[in-house]
Amino acid sequence: MQTSHEAVIAKKRGRGRPPKSADERNESMRRGELVKVAAQLFRQRGFHGTSTRDIAAAAGMQPGSLFYFFESKESILHAVMRDGMAQAATSQAAALDGLTARASGVQRLRALVRNHLQIMVGPESDFIPVMLYEWRLLSEEQRVDVGTQKDEYEAQWMPALQALHHTGKLKASPEIARLLIFGALNWTAQWFTEGRGLTLDELTEQALALFIGER
Amino acid sequence: MQTSHEAVIAKKRGRGRPPKSADERNESMRRGELVKVAAQLFRQRGFHGTSTRDIAAAAGMQPGSLFYFFESKESILHAVMRDGMAQAATSQAAALDGLTARASGVQRLRALVRNHLQIMVGPESDFIPVMLYEWRLLSEEQRVDVGTQKDEYEAQWMPALQALHHTGKLKASPEIARLLIFGALNWTAQWFTEGRGLTLDELTEQALALFIGER
DNA sequence: CCTACCGATCGGTAGG
DNA sequence: CCTACCGATCGGTAGG
Numbered sequence: 001m002q003t004s005h006e007a008v009i010a011k012k013r014g015r016g017r018p019p020k021s022a023d024e025r026n027e028s029m030r031r032g033e034l035v036k037v038a039a040q041l042f043r044q045r046g047f048h049g050t051s052t053r054d055i056a057a058a059a060g061m062q063p064g065s066l067f068y069f070f071e072s073k074e075s076i077l078h079a080v081m082r083d084g085m086a087q088a089a090t091s092q093a094a095a096l097d098g099l100t101a102r103a104s105g106v107q108r109l110r111a112l113v114r115n116h117l118q119i120m121v122g123p124e125s126d127f128i129p130v131m132l133y134e135w136r137l138l139s140e141e142q143r144v145d146v147g148t149q150k151d152e153y154e155a156q157w158m159p160a161l162q163a164l165h166h167t168g169k170l171k172a173s174p175e176i177a178r179l180l181i182f183g184a185l186n187w188t189a190q191w192f193t194e195g196r197g198l199t200l201d202e203l204t205e206q207a208l209a210l211f212i213g214e215r
Numbered sequence: 216m217q218t219s220h221e222a223v224i225a226k227k228r229g230r231g232r233p234p235k236s237a238d239e240r241n242e243s244m245r246r247g248e249l250v251k252v253a254a255q256l257f258r259q260r261g262f263h264g265t266s267t268r269d270i271a272a273a274a275g276m277q278p279g280s281l282f283y284f285f286e287s288k289e290s291i292l293h294a295v296m297r298d299g300m301a302q303a304a305t306s307q308a309a310a311l312d313g314l315t316a317r318a319s320g321v322q323r324l325r326a327l328v329r330n331h332l333q334i335m336v337g338p339e340s341d342f343i344p345v346m347l348y349e350w351r352l353l354s355e356e357q358r359v360d361v362g363t364q365k366d367e368y369e370a371q372w373m374p375a376l377q378a379l380h381h382t383g384k385l386k387a388s389p390e391i392a393r394l395l396i397f398g399a400l401n402w403t404a405q406w407f408t409e410g411r412g413l414t415l416d417e418l419t420e421q422a423l424a425l426f427i428g429e430r
Numbered sequence: 431c432c433t434a435c436c437g438a439t440c441g442g443t444a445g446g
Numbered sequence: 447c448c449t450a451c452c453g454a455t456c457g458g459t460a461g462g
Binding site for chain 1: 348421
């Protein structure tokens with residue numbers, strides 16, 4: 001599956017021509033800006049509470065110009081989630097690469113939790129609340145697409161959870177634990193603001209304390 | 216603070232007249248039906264994705280007739296959350312009353328978790344997802360109103376969490392644990408369906424296993 | 431509660 | 447990318 005942006009580019013340059021012109025690079029940058037401001041607005045006001053005019057204005061464009069970059073409002077929502085998940089996957093892979101081969105289950109879970117919380121307070125933090133709130137608004141096809149990214153992201157937690165279950169530190173079943181843990185962590189986007197009372201490291205330790213009694 | 220419905224009734228009969236006429240009872244029932252179908256639609260399609268015409272049609276009314284019962288679309292959203300929280304509070308009080316005076320922290324938390332999950336799979340289960348998704352759409356005044364109900368509901372968890380923290384079964388701080396736990400439990404509304412794989416009692420035990428290592 | 435209706439806003443398009 | 451625009455939908459109201 002390709003993003004709507006890739007679809008547009010593919011249409012313009014014909015299938016299979018790899019090099020990008022300077023125009024295509026500019027277009028790509030401008031589109032990235034649109035996705036970013038759309039993510040902010042969707043988080044603040046919701047998808048239906050944000051008009052395409054709002055997004056265009058925030059990007060300094062005329063109302064109709066959005067549809068030069070995106071075929072529909074829904075495709076912007078899709079792009080917000082798709083781009084966000086791609087960045088999250090990259091960040092999570094880096095966090096796991098930073099571990100030694102013999103890292104314990106506790107160390108692995110700590111790295112995953114910390115990275116996930118980091119994503120939600122970082123500068124690109126809007127897409128997870130948007131996914132939480134607007135998931136049902138995706139088309140069937142879009143939901144399968146982003147769902148695949150999400151499944152791959154979450155699957156990387158299973159080895160750590162299974163290891164912790166085997167050593168007895170995680171009492172719940174790994175599958176149910178994963179569902180409950182993502183609910184708990186994703187909801188922190190609503191109440192946690194870095195620096196106010198609790199640091200990100202402290203929140204990470206509190207979460208580990210709750211889930212596996214580690215502190 | 217009074218609901219918009221009470222405000223309407225108060226306006227009609229003048230302040231301080233207690234007895235309700237048969238007309239007022241019918242009006243009250245009809246309004247309750249509207250809140251119920253609105254809750255279902257808001258959960259399925261979101262607040263902005265549901266038109267007042269949708270709600271009226273689902274209740275067998277003409278499009279404009281909604282505004283005989285509610286002064287605005289927002290006031291229907293407020294009523295969904297207000298009525299839902301009132302029922303949740305009643306249900307939770309009953310669950311706690313069912314405990315003996317010497318019930319342990321584990322027993323108290325189990326009763327609270329089970330009751331909360333029960334609310335989310337029961338026939339009046341729509342309001343919690345609606346609260347999760349549409350909280351920001353309330354007016355300042357409405358948010359304070361429902362926020363007070365929510366705070367009172369959640370405050371009843373603190374004695375159990377504090378007791379468990381003192382005995383060492385809950386390693387996280389009671390305040391942070393409460394925030395993480397509600398995130399985890401409320402999110403189950405998205406993936407848990409009774410009977411498919413996991414019963415409500417099994418889910419309750421899995422949650423307790425995750426939070427306090429009890430199983 | 432119904433009928434009839436209004437003003438505003440919205441997603442999207444044609445043509446350049 | 448902009449200009450100019452359309453058709454549809456929406457929340458809400460007047461008057462009964």
